[in-house]
Amino acid sequence: MKKHAILAILLAIPLAVAACSGTSSSPAPASGGAASSSPSGAAQTSEAGGVTVVASWPGMSAGATFDVKLDTHSVDLDRLDLSNAVLRNDRGETLVARPWTAAKGGHHREGALSFDGDAASFLAGAKWIELALIGVGDAPERTFRWAIGS
16 A cells, blocks of 8 residues: 555656646746847746746836746745846936735746836836846846837
């Protein structure tokens, strides 16, 4: 009887891992260092430090609000607050994030990340914007860049 229980557990582990893993496509991967530019509306993915981050920006109509999704199998994401995130533009201006109110989920979290300040002025005439997430997983900084102007 014990052999059957052990066998059932060993068979259940791959199923549990598969159920927790999510796949997402992204046209332009971001990195822990310098970011490559993507057009607005494009989702970008960064995999580092045991945490996968997918950041999406719908474009100018969204202002300074991004959808951020975190997935991991190694750390508890519930304690993570992205309020230390920074939004930069090509003119050297920055906006500071509001507290991230994403629902708790242990190894999976997703929610809107917004920034304080005059988003319309910040975006107007900018060639690109860059979202920098600080200290997610073992990566000191993850950057995601979107091209918005000529």
